[in-house]
Amino acid sequence: MNDPKVTRRQVLALGGLTLGVGAITVAGLGGTAWADSAAAEVELVPVGASPVVVLPGAGVQPAAFPRQLAVQVQHAGADLPAGTEVAVTYDPRLYSPLPAAVATVGDRRLRTTSAITTDARTTLVTCTVTLTETVAAGGDPVVVVGTAYPVLYPRDLVIGPADATAAVGRENVKPSGRRSLQPRRPSTFGGAATPWGLEVSGVWSRYEWANGKRWYYYPAQVTLQSVGPGPVPEAVSFSIALDPQVVRDVRVTTARLNHKAHDAGVRLLSHTLTASLFETRWSTRVKLKSGDRLDLGLEVRTRRPTSDLRTIKHPLVGLIGMGNHITQRRTGRNSMSRTDSVGE
Template identity: 70%
Template sequence: MGTAFPVLYPYDLVAGPAGATAAVHHKNVHGPAGATAAVHHKNVRPTDRRSLKPGRPHAFGGVATPWGLEVSGVWNRHEWANGERWCHYPVRITLNGVGPGTAPVAASFSVVLDPQVVSDVRIVSARLNGKAHDAGVRLLSATRTASLFEIRWTTRVKPRSGDRLDLGLEVRTRKPPGDLPTVKHPTVGLIGMGNHITQRQTGLNSMSRSDSQWA
């Protein structure tokens, strides 16, 4: 057993990759009725190079281009017990497209918070590359238990290389009466982006805060 550490963006792409090829020698000879055939010889100087890369089936959608997303954002701090206890929550989520290709599916994400501290979360604004944008944000689900409050959203934005999607959040907080037995650290992460082998490992598919003080 062990831990694998994949190469992360931006060092996960090879600059100017060379395709696998084989040096071959062949000579065409004429057969009956003008037909030609390739005759291969041993121990002769190669006259050609042939690509060993298999053709990509049309059913796969043509050439696959690597793509990636980075998650970042802005946090706010909720305090109680005269400022001696606190927990963080996101007020802005930023999704950055690192390319070089466009994300094959629309950006979707989840926000996980502590229901003892947060009662409700809404997306109230969206900006694409610094301009107001109708991102088509749609609520997928909201799950609430005694220890976890998870909200899942999707958009209709498929970030291209260099795109920046900023989503503003409005968060309603609770004021706990005192110490809490435990706290769920806030987490924002990508969801439902599919099992795409071309997705780049940016190392920033989620963000969290663990510097809370609840007891």
């Protein structure tokens, strides 16, 4: 079906997707609807930009999946008749369907209808897109039905992810010859590995002035929790960004590992001070194992603003320098902040 919310800019973007290198030939498309193109081959070419990482579990190599559920239908030398169907099947744990599937030729959106069904046995979802207009030879439509979404902890380890596949056929005839849309697995994804993850949380303090009518939140404790199942490969480092109009200094005064006093080797890496930002960056010697918790107590020295704060740099604590690890889990909690300070 056509979706009026899909803009021309989106159509242009969808029409300009980068094609993958694998071409899939689908033969045997005979019948009345294909009478004028019975001799022509129809090829499904996977659309591949940068693949996304899927972590199937501990001791398994990270898998590569297409970022978008998209395929180009190439039909050299013959028209694609109205009624042509493209069926894309995918794992709903990894992909979210578009409000309506989109088919484009160049920057033009084709007239289509689409329907989504779920296999009760496999739980896999199939989006079937039907072209309701003829596509002339030389115009190879790109069909897009969905996109990968970031699966957050604890659902980010997807055991046994199913390949995305596509098939093409005639209207009211079940498409056959389903082929994989999986991209080549980049060598940078590495071999078998154990995923790991970190969550940042903490305790906030509130500094008040103007008889309690103005206030600012700052961190009093930073907590770093390893969610496993593997150990964190790098020593934990983090930054604290605050408003210099309210905060004059920050120090890490205590460290506790799994609720016991610990020499964490906390070291100040850098100190940045401008009119609108006071940022400190810190490192530790601690590589957290699965389930470990590191609590760092802070001493924050404040200053009383002399007037209302027209702008506020809200507090932000976040991980830094943890590397770009393929096996890092998506906890959705790599930082913490508050936006409810009141300065005027």
